[in-house]
Amino acid sequence: MGDGRANNPNSHSNNNSSSNKPEWLEEYDVIGKIGEGTYGLVFLAKVKSNRSKPIAIKKFKQSKDGDGVSPTAIxxxxxxxxxSHENVVKLANVHINHADMSLYLAFDYAEHDLYEIIRHHRDKVNQAINPYTVKSLLWQLLNGLNYLHSNWIVHRDLKPSNILVMGDGEEQGVVKIADFGLARIYQAPLKPLSENGVVVTIWYRAPELLLGAKHYTSAVDMWAVGCIFAELLTLKPLFQGQEVKGTINPFQLDQLDKIFKVLGHPTQEKWPTLVNLPHWQSDLQHIQGHKYETAGLYNVVHLSPKNPAYDLLSKMLEYDPQKRLTAAQALEHEYFRMEPLPGCNALVPPQPGEKVVNYPTRPVDTSTDIVGTISLQPSQPVSSGNSVSGAMSGSHVMQTRSMPRSMPMVGIQRMQPPGIPAYNLSQAGMGGGINPGNIPMPRGVAPQAHQQHQMRRKESGMGMTGYPPQPKSRRF
Amino acid sequence: MEKSHHFSLSDLLCGEDDSCLNERGIKDLGSVSEFDDEYIKLLIQKESIFQSDGNGFSIESEGDWLKCARLDAIRWILETRAFFGFQFDTAYLSIIYLDIFLSRRSIDDPKLWAIRLLSVACLSVAAKMEECIVPALSEYHVDEFNFERNAIKKMELLVLSTLKWKMSLITPFAYLDYFSAKFSGELRCDELLKRAVELIIDVIKEVNVGEYRPSIIAATAVLASHDYALMEKDVEIKTNVIPSWESLEKEDLFSCYNLLRKCKFAKSNTPNSVILPNLSSSQSSSDHASENSSITSTVGVKRRLSYPDGDRCCPPRP
Incomplete structure (x- = not known):
C-alpha cells in the first residue's frame, strides 16, 4: 500500500530512533493541523515527490499504557x-513512529464535507443547495454505501461531517465516505452488540437503535442517509433531539419524540417487530402513552407527497428496518432518473452558466508540530484515562446470518467516471469516531461521541466563528 | 491457565461449556438460504485474494528447532485461548498470523523467547480483531519469560506491519455451519461440529496454514467428522454442491481429507500421545517418542511436518 515504507520489514531496523523525526516523515511537507479530537490529531501534508497531492495524516493518540496497539486502530x-471504491475514503499509507510507537494514517485529502457545505449555504450564502448538487451528493453517497453494504460493512455513524467531498482537482466534487471503521469484515458471528456500544450520532440514529435493538443492520445507515438527504434539502438537521447524557447508552426519549412528531406514531401494523424492542416495552408510558399526530414529513421538507424526492426520502425513513429501502434499491429510484441527472462532479453542474458555489477551504493551524504533539494531548478535555486513539470507530460489519433481508450484490458502477486515474483525494475524516470508553468492545462497537462537534468547537478557537449550537459530546 | 498435563483438544473442549460453539449459530438448524450461498461464495473468492501470498513458508524446509517452536507456540496459543475463553477462530487466526510472520521474516537461531513474544503478540492482535473482551497485555502469562508490555506492543506492531495490515483473514470456522448444513443436512449436531472443530485444530498443527485453503479444511473437517472412510469419488460428489472451487482445489480436498483421517487415527491409536511432541508444559520433552512421524508421511503431495523425536526437536525450557 502506498509507498509501503512503513511496511517494509527493513525500514523497522533502519529507523533511527535517536532522531526525533521518523524517517517516513521526510516524504512529506507537513502544512499544519486541520483537526483535533480525542482520537488524536489530523494534519494536512503534501507529498514531497508530488506537491500537487495533498494528504491528511491522522495521528492516533497513544493507547493506554499496557494495552498495546489499540483494537480500534487495528x-x-x-x-x-x-x-476500495471511488466513493469511499482511501487510505494511502500506515506509518509507525517507532520512537514512541505511535501510529499515523495517511489518507488522500478531501477539502470539503457535507457539514461545512450545509453550514455554508445556511449561514453564509443563505440559499438552498442546488438540486443537481443535492442529487449528485446523494447518489454518490448511496453508491459508496451500496459498496460497503455489499461487502458486509455497516458504517453506523453516517452524518454530514463524515461525508467528504473532493475539492479542486481531478476528482472535484466526488463524494468520499469517511470515518467508517473498525470491525472485521467477514465472518461476523452472531454476537449481540454490547450495551455500551450504540454508536450512531443521535440525530442520525435509526429508531430501532433508539428503542434498544442490539444488532445493527445496513438499514441503520439508510436511516442516516434519509436524515442527511432531508438536511441537504432544508439545511437543517431533520430530527434534532436533545441528547441524554451520563449513563451508558441511555434511552433517548427526546430523539424518538422528534421522530414520532414528524413521522407519526409507530404501530405494530407498520412495524411488526416493534413490540420486541426493549425500550418499547420498558418505556411504555413514555412512548406509547403519547399519541402522535399523523405524519407531516412533506411539510418539514417542503416537498409535495407526489414528488419523487419525497417518495425516496419517505422510503429511507421507513420505521421498519426490514421494509426500509436498501442502498441498491435507492439507486434505482425514479428520482435519480429525472432531470437534473446526477453527475460525478457534484459541485459543478454540467450546464454552463450555472452558478458555482465556492466553498471555504479548511482552516490550517500551522503552529502545531506533527511530532512531539504528545504534549498537546493532556489538554484534551475528553481524554479520559483509557481513551485511545481511534477515529473511524463507527462502522461495524454486518451480522451475516441474522440479517433481516438479503443484501444486494449488485455493484453499481454506472457513475464511475471514465478515465479518472487512481488519484483519490480525500481526507481522513476529521472527527467522527472516537472511543473514549475504549478497549473491551465488540468488533468495533465503540461509543461514539459527537467528537466532530467538539473538534469543531476547538477549531473555532482557531479563527472559525459562526457555528450553530452543537450538541455537546457525550461522555462515557 | 488451564493446566492439562496431557494436553489434548478434548481437554480444551470439555473444560468449557461449549457456549463458544453454540454462539456460532449451531442451534439454528434452519436451511441454507440463497443469502448464505452468496456470502460463502464471496468468502471463497476473498480467501484466494487475501491468502494467496501467505504460502511461502514451508515448515519442511525449516530447521527442526523452528518446527518445534511453532508447535510450542500453537500449544501456548490453544492453552491461552482456553484460559481466556476466546473463540477457536481467534486462536486459529493468531496461528495464521504466526505462520505468515515466520514466512516473511526469519528468526535466527533458537530463540525461544522470540517465538514466545511472537505468540503473545499474534494472539493479542487476533483477540483485538475477534473478541468482545480483550485482556490487558499484562494478563497474558508466559511461564518462563516476563515480557514488558512495551516489548509486546513493539512485537504487535511488527506483526501488524509484517501482515501489511491485512489482518482480516478467513479461517475454516467461517464455513463450518454452512458446510455442515450442506453436507449433512438434518444429521447436523453439536457433537459432530465439535469433532470438526477438533479436526481443524489438529490439522493446523500438521501443516502450515497456507497449505490448504480455509474452505477446503472446513469442508473436509465436516466430511471427516461424519465419516472417515470416504473414497475420493465420494468426497468429490459431496463437495460438488460447492461450485466455487476450481479443479486444482478439488484435488486438495481429498488430500486434506486423508490428512484429517490420519490425524484422527493417530489420535485414537495412541490415546495419550499424539500429534504434538512435548505437549505438556510441565514435562520435559523426551518421553514422547511416538509413531507420529509416520502419520503424515504418506499423504498427498503437500509438504508437511514430520515429527522427529521430541527431545531432538525441542530444547529444554530455560
Whole structure:
C-alpha cells in the first residue's frame, strides 16, 4: 500500500530512533493541523515527490499504557485496507513512529464535507443547495454505501461531517465516505452488540437503535442517509433531539419524540417487530402513552407527497428496518432518473452558466508540530484515562446470518467516471469516531461521541466563528 | 491457565461449556438460504485474494528447532485461548498470523523467547480483531519469560506491519455451519461440529496454514467428522454442491481429507500421545517418542511436518 515504507520489514531496523523525526516523515511537507479530537490529531501534508497531492495524516493518540496497539486502530486499519471504491475514503499509507510507537494514517485529502457545505449555504450564502448538487451528493453517497453494504460493512455513524467531498482537482466534487471503521469484515458471528456500544450520532440514529435493538443492520445507515438527504434539502438537521447524557447508552426519549412528531406514531401494523424492542416495552408510558399526530414529513421538507424526492426520502425513513429501502434499491429510484441527472462532479453542474458555489477551504493551524504533539494531548478535555486513539470507530460489519433481508450484490458502477486515474483525494475524516470508553468492545462497537462537534468547537478557537449550537459530546 | 498435563483438544473442549460453539449459530438448524450461498461464495473468492501470498513458508524446509517452536507456540496459543475463553477462530487466526510472520521474516537461531513474544503478540492482535473482551497485555502469562508490555506492543506492531495490515483473514470456522448444513443436512449436531472443530485444530498443527485453503479444511473437517472412510469419488460428489472451487482445489480436498483421517487415527491409536511432541508444559520433552512421524508421511503431495523425536526437536525450557 502506498509507498509501503512503513511496511517494509527493513525500514523497522533502519529507523533511527535517536532522531526525533521518523524517517517516513521526510516524504512529506507537513502544512499544519486541520483537526483535533480525542482520537488524536489530523494534519494536512503534501507529498514531497508530488506537491500537487495533498494528504491528511491522522495521528492516533497513544493507547493506554499496557494495552498495546489499540483494537480500534487495528480494526480501522484492517477495514480500510480491504475496501476500495471511488466513493469511499482511501487510505494511502500506515506509518509507525517507532520512537514512541505511535501510529499515523495517511489518507488522500478531501477539502470539503457535507457539514461545512450545509453550514455554508445556511449561514453564509443563505440559499438552498442546488438540486443537481443535492442529487449528485446523494447518489454518490448511496453508491459508496451500496459498496460497503455489499461487502458486509455497516458504517453506523453516517452524518454530514463524515461525508467528504473532493475539492479542486481531478476528482472535484466526488463524494468520499469517511470515518467508517473498525470491525472485521467477514465472518461476523452472531454476537449481540454490547450495551455500551450504540454508536450512531443521535440525530442520525435509526429508531430501532433508539428503542434498544442490539444488532445493527445496513438499514441503520439508510436511516442516516434519509436524515442527511432531508438536511441537504432544508439545511437543517431533520430530527434534532436533545441528547441524554451520563449513563451508558441511555434511552433517548427526546430523539424518538422528534421522530414520532414528524413521522407519526409507530404501530405494530407498520412495524411488526416493534413490540420486541426493549425500550418499547420498558418505556411504555413514555412512548406509547403519547399519541402522535399523523405524519407531516412533506411539510418539514417542503416537498409535495407526489414528488419523487419525497417518495425516496419517505422510503429511507421507513420505521421498519426490514421494509426500509436498501442502498441498491435507492439507486434505482425514479428520482435519480429525472432531470437534473446526477453527475460525478457534484459541485459543478454540467450546464454552463450555472452558478458555482465556492466553498471555504479548511482552516490550517500551522503552529502545531506533527511530532512531539504528545504534549498537546493532556489538554484534551475528553481524554479520559483509557481513551485511545481511534477515529473511524463507527462502522461495524454486518451480522451475516441474522440479517433481516438479503443484501444486494449488485455493484453499481454506472457513475464511475471514465478515465479518472487512481488519484483519490480525500481526507481522513476529521472527527467522527472516537472511543473514549475504549478497549473491551465488540468488533468495533465503540461509543461514539459527537467528537466532530467538539473538534469543531476547538477549531473555532482557531479563527472559525459562526457555528450553530452543537450538541455537546457525550461522555462515557 | 488451564493446566492439562496431557494436553489434548478434548481437554480444551470439555473444560468449557461449549457456549463458544453454540454462539456460532449451531442451534439454528434452519436451511441454507440463497443469502448464505452468496456470502460463502464471496468468502471463497476473498480467501484466494487475501491468502494467496501467505504460502511461502514451508515448515519442511525449516530447521527442526523452528518446527518445534511453532508447535510450542500453537500449544501456548490453544492453552491461552482456553484460559481466556476466546473463540477457536481467534486462536486459529493468531496461528495464521504466526505462520505468515515466520514466512516473511526469519528468526535466527533458537530463540525461544522470540517465538514466545511472537505468540503473545499474534494472539493479542487476533483477540483485538475477534473478541468482545480483550485482556490487558499484562494478563497474558508466559511461564518462563516476563515480557514488558512495551516489548509486546513493539512485537504487535511488527506483526501488524509484517501482515501489511491485512489482518482480516478467513479461517475454516467461517464455513463450518454452512458446510455442515450442506453436507449433512438434518444429521447436523453439536457433537459432530465439535469433532470438526477438533479436526481443524489438529490439522493446523500438521501443516502450515497456507497449505490448504480455509474452505477446503472446513469442508473436509465436516466430511471427516461424519465419516472417515470416504473414497475420493465420494468426497468429490459431496463437495460438488460447492461450485466455487476450481479443479486444482478439488484435488486438495481429498488430500486434506486423508490428512484429517490420519490425524484422527493417530489420535485414537495412541490415546495419550499424539500429534504434538512435548505437549505438556510441565514435562520435559523426551518421553514422547511416538509413531507420529509416520502419520503424515504418506499423504498427498503437500509438504508437511514430520515429527522427529521430541527431545531432538525441542530444547529444554530455560
Amino acid at each position: 480494526r480501522e486499519i484492517m477495514l480500510l485496507r480491504e475496501i
